[in-house]
Amino acid sequence: MAKKKNRSTAAIIKYDYTNMTDSAIGARHGITEKQIEKTMPHAQEVHRRRVAERKAGKLPFMDLPYKINEASDIAGFAKSTAEKFDNVVVLGIGGSALGTICLQSALNPAFHNLKDNRKRKAPRLFVEDNIDPERLADMLDVLDPKKTLFNVISKSGSTAETMSAFLVARNFIKRTLGPAAVKDHIVATTDVSKGVLRDIADSEGLRSFIVPDGVGGRFSVLTPVGLLPAALVGIDILKLLEGAAIMDKRCRSASPAKNPALMAALLQYIALTRKGKSIQVMMPYANALRDVADWFRQLWAESLGKKYSLDGKVVNSGQTPVKALGATDQHSQAQLYMEGPNDKTITFLRVENFRKDVKIPGGYSKTEGLSYLAGHTFGELIRAEQAATQIAITDNNRPNSTIILPEISPATIGQLLYMLEIETSYMGLLLNIDAFDQPGVEAGKVAAYALMGRAGFEKRAAEINKEAAKVKRKII
Amino acid sequence: MAKKKNRSTAAIIKYDYTNMTDSAIGARHGITEKQIEKTMPHAQEVHRRRVAERKAGKLPFMDLPYKINEASDIAGFAKSTAEKFDNVVVLGIGGSALGTICLQSALNPAFHNLKDNRKRKAPRLFVEDNIDPERLADMLDVLDPKKTLFNVISKSGSTAETMSAFLVARNFIKRTLGPAAVKDHIVATTDVSKGVLRDIADSEGLRSFIVPDGVGGRFSVLTPVGLLPAALVGIDILKLLEGAAIMDKRCRSASPAKNPALMAALLQYIALTRKGKSIQVMMPYANALRDVADWFRQLWAESLGKKYSLDGKVVNSGQTPVKALGATDQHSQAQLYMEGPNDKTITFLRVENFRKDVKIPGGYSKTEGLSYLAGHTFGELIRAEQAATQIAITDNNRPNSTIILPEISPATIGQLLYMLEIETSYMGLLLNIDAFDQPGVEAGKVAAYALMGRAGFEKRAAEINKEAAKVKRKII
Structure with a gap:
């Protein structure tokens, strides 16, 4: 019992960013050592700002693990x-x-x-x-x-x-x-x-x-x-917090080589601003992790999709997050990811040990096209497909990284969610925007109040009617 | 009974593309009459090719409604x-x-x-x-x-x-x-x-x-x-086919003004190739339609995400489909859609009559912020939020269109899916690519066979090992 507990707590998630770099996918789409070095002072300044903001009590989400x-x-x-x-x-x-x-x-x-x-x-x-x-x-x-x-x-x-x-x-x-x-x-x-x-x-x-x-x-x-x-x-919510605290400690380092959230933010930042990767696909290879991708969609989109003025010019920042699911979406999105526009980074989530596994039985030992499956497990198959897709994506020079979970447990999920939160806060600082507001949703709320006849929104309702009358609807 | 049957069959879906055009969102992001006119010969040639291909028996999916x-x-x-x-x-x-x-x-x-x-x-x-x-x-x-x-x-x-x-x-x-x-x-x-x-x-x-x-x-x-x-x-699968056949008849017109699939393809084509809209969000305002968006994701991504050579240059075509759900994703993606990069078209799905509705009860008639809800139905609220989001998106000059379903029924779903299939086939012809193959997924399959030890794939397995040995993994 105690042994199992220790093992669970010690299961540390890893971040593999090999295929974000030029050594794997070439210098046009891959990030070079030089680019990382050049951006390093900015990343470290951003880390210092994050530390200072936390100290000043401005990042209360970082107190939660404790x-x-x-x-x-x-x-x-x-x-x-x-x-x-x-x-x-x-x-x-x-x-x-x-x-x-x-x-x-x-x-x-x-x-x-x-x-x-x-x-x-x-x-x-x-x-x-x-x-x-x-x-x-x-x-x-x-x-x-x-x-x-x-x-x-x-x-x-x-x-x-x-x-x-x-x-x-x-x-x-x-x-x-x-x-x-x-x-x-x-x-x-x-x-x-x-x-x-x-x-x-x-x-x-x-x-x-x-x-x-x-x-x-x-x-x-x-x-x-x-x-x-x-x-x-x-x-087990205490184990969730334990996991978040483990990640919190790793993310105290000012060195991206030791701080996975900082490294991930740095790489996505360069990919977005220098390599035109306007989309980030998160693609877990585990049904249990599909909604991590959905949760991340909100985190990334709402935190980073912002309008601001820079030198009198309007800038619209952000990277569109997309949710995919491996191996399923190999039969839906892989064609686009392999051959479509090279405008994405792919973040795989990979699980090393599933909580349950199923062995593929035999029965057709002489049938070419089936016999090779027998004796393997579903866990082996889904991991092989993740690795295979990653190889093919990399051969097509598409930047990709992998977050590796040794297992799916409250402690690893705590680490994962917290890492993505910190990565998002770093990304906001790198882009020099406020990752914690959402001014762009107000207009939609006001319009909804107006359409629902809420008191105090009569003026907006009149405006909407007036605007609508001006435009000729094109409906077929 | 007979009356209900007739009404169901006669429920025709509509396509509202007002907000794809410059009259609603301005000429920088909106499509002008001139641009439509300029592309019209191409669209009509594409329609003729589609008709000819069908006659030649090359589009068997179009026989299915019958x-x-x-x-x-x-x-x-x-x-x-x-x-x-x-x-x-x-x-x-x-x-x-x-x-x-x-x-x-x-x-x-x-x-x-x-x-x-x-x-x-x-x-x-x-x-x-x-x-x-x-x-x-x-x-x-x-x-x-x-x-x-x-x-x-x-x-x-x-x-x-x-x-x-x-x-x-x-x-x-x-x-x-x-x-x-x-x-x-x-x-x-x-x-x-x-x-x-x-x-x-x-x-x-x-x-x-x-x-x-x-x-x-x-x-x-x-x-x-x-x-x-x-x-x-x-x-009721016969009603599904009936719906598809209704749409099929509408899509026989060479005039985009009468053929919603051709109009939709034409607008998305211009948005993609002239306005840089590299993403298409499909956002149904109905939980029941959420997986229409998922089904469409495969259709659009796998059909159009293609690599080909043009004048000796490699072209990577395609528009990344994104699934969203209204009203839910107003609280997740709307901030990005309103203020992030203007690189998307949004296709709303709207339902005029739900099969069931729920009235919002009162109880807090004097509480500002609650009282305006009482007496409305959930159906009214979700439609108001769709309209409100559309207004706000349009005010931000983001191109968007709406497919309006009078109800959700086998006949309207048949129309909808078939319209999207034909739109996709038109889009393939407009982009001058084969919408019906998927050459890009083969490499991943081969790599998976190699990793699973399938007989005949030993050479690829050896290559993969060799390639892997060359690259230094970067894992933290």
């Missing part, structure tokens, strides 16, 4: 609560959903929700992260309210999608179990003192957890936003 | 078979999986697999489209072999991933139910006469269906590849 007491409280609450429920439903969107989805698919069995209660060790998880009427109606249709706990998550309490779902869930509980049941079936995660959801939680006696100040949604997976649902569905 | 008899046979087989099983498991990858996943999520309830047998009208669907050891082990753990039908799909019978899964499934049935049960629990979809899977089906007496010649995987959704699993899980 909030052990808070996590222990969450784990304790979850343990006593989970046994009362068959279903946990998260009502949240964006950063209030993607971390939870990512942790669930990485760390619970593939068909967790399909197992009957006897075989399942923790409640099922539903994440209601949209305002789709059909999915919501279908979900309420399969849920037994008596056995369902809702966790509504919104720092501001004004997220239209989440609060709409909250109104429906509250009504669902009231209608089926009576008004007194609401406080036993809804838990709120929100601001410590401000906002609509805080007011409701306080006045209606809902159990509540706190979204700390200064941690944006996309950096919130290690706050109660991600930790509470994870703990409720049986994930 | 294969009513074959589809009726499939529907008949499915009807009598489905009642014997609780689970249908598709073993297929790429084009043998994505169409099925897309049809299932579009046309069955959101939590179809979660419903107990009493409430579910058709078997559950599992698509084993990867070689992930953990997911496969977990799947076998939840399946009752007695109630499970496997549909193995591979035209060549040599797809490593699919055939490995077939070997496991065959062994699972043999081991649990005995060798005689194999032919009752496995159905093959493969070539009419050639290949390993055809040989196995014939010699072991498996029921088999035919992948027609000349229809590549990514165009195969309306062949037995997509139709058989769809029919097994209760989807």
